[in-house]
Amino acid sequence: MTARPGRHRTAAALTATALSVAVSALGTTTAAAAPQHPPLTRPAHTRTVDCRAVRCVALTFDDGPTRYTAALLTTLEHSHALATFFLIGPHALQYRADVLREYRDGDAIGDHTVTHPHLTLLPLAQVDHQIEAAAQQIASVTGHRPVLFRPPFGAWNARVREAAGTTGMAVVMWNVDPQDWKHHDPAFIDRAVLAGVRPGAIVVLHDRYATTPPAVPRLIDALRARGYDLVTVPQLFATSGGLHSGVVYHHGPGP
Numbered sequence: 001m002t003a004r005p006g007r008h009r010t011a012a013a014l015t016a017t018a019l020s021v022a023v024s025a026l027g028t029t030t031a032a033a034a035p036q037h038p039p040l041t042r043p044a045h046t047r048t049v050d051c052r053a054v055r056c057v058a059l060t061f062d063d064g065p066t067r068y069t070a071a072l073l074t075t076l077e078h079s080h081a082l083a084t085f086f087l088i089g090p091h092a093l094q095y096r097a098d099v100l101r102e103y104r105d106g107d108a109i110g111d112h113t114v115t116h117p118h119l120t121l122l123p124l125a126q127v128d129h130q131i132e133a134a135a136q137q138i139a140s141v142t143g144h145r146p147v148l149f150r151p152p153f154g155a156w157n158a159r160v161r162e163a164a165g166t167t168g169m170a171v172v173m174w175n176v177d178p179q180d181w182k183h184h185d186p187a188f189i190d191r192a193v194l195a196g197v198r199p200g201a202i203v204v205l206h207d208r209y210a211t212t213p214p215a216v217p218r219l220i221d222a223l224r225a226r227g228y229d230l231v232t233v234p235q236l237f238a239t240s241g242g243l244h245s246g247v248v249y250h251h252g253p254g255p
């Protein structure tokens with residue numbers, strides 16, 4: 001897929017109201033670091049899917065980009081499937097071409113901190129830094145601040161949620177986990193996702209393991225055979241009120 005002219009401007013215009021307000025407020029304090037900060041939600045060329053009416057699933061990939069990400073993007077592009085990526089800030093700087101490819105494909109991009117710590121064990125100032133610095137690193141590549149945040153290890157508490165909200169981000173968890181970090185077997189990953197998936201599911205995967213991208217081609221085919229539409233996290237919530245900063249989401253709506 002290729003970028004279309006004017007998509008950035010149009011994507012900004014399509015932004016959900018709640019996040020627009022949150023990010024506009026942020027602009028007063030972060031303008032120097034990120035002069036352009038329309039939220040990265042739904043690129044202009046992605047479809048509107050009503051996930052209250054059709055079966056949707058959001059595949060999400062954490063910890064990248066890595067040397068395995070390019071092959072995964074090739075799979076997604078050939079399948080015309082979209083996904084959501086939660087990036088570690090320094091990885092975004094190291095693999096800029098992959099980040100831009102994700103963005104131009106229409107994939108959603110979220111924040112997954114700078115050093116992948118257990119945020120619930122850190123002083124609040126360090127929590128803020130982990131989220132904000134990664135957001136700035138991602139924005140330095142895409143030109144857009146992320147509006148999605150996923151805490152490393154899924155470890156969050158009220159302070160983490162508030163810190164994400166302060167930076168204008170929704171906290172995106174999951175409700176299907178094939179534990180690809182433990183089971184380095186594409187066939188196992190496919191079976192585990194298919195056993196747990198239901199309409200509105202958010203699936204957590206990792207593009208840091210060599211064995212995860214090879215699971216994705218058959219997984220996409222099997223999900224589509226079961227009637228699922230593969231969407232990004234913002235698409236998943238687009239017709240049910242959108243995503244709101246400082247709110248924790250584990251799954252989207254379903255028919």
Ligand SMILES: [Zn+2]
Nearest residue numbers: 062063152153
């Ligand atoms: Zn992670």
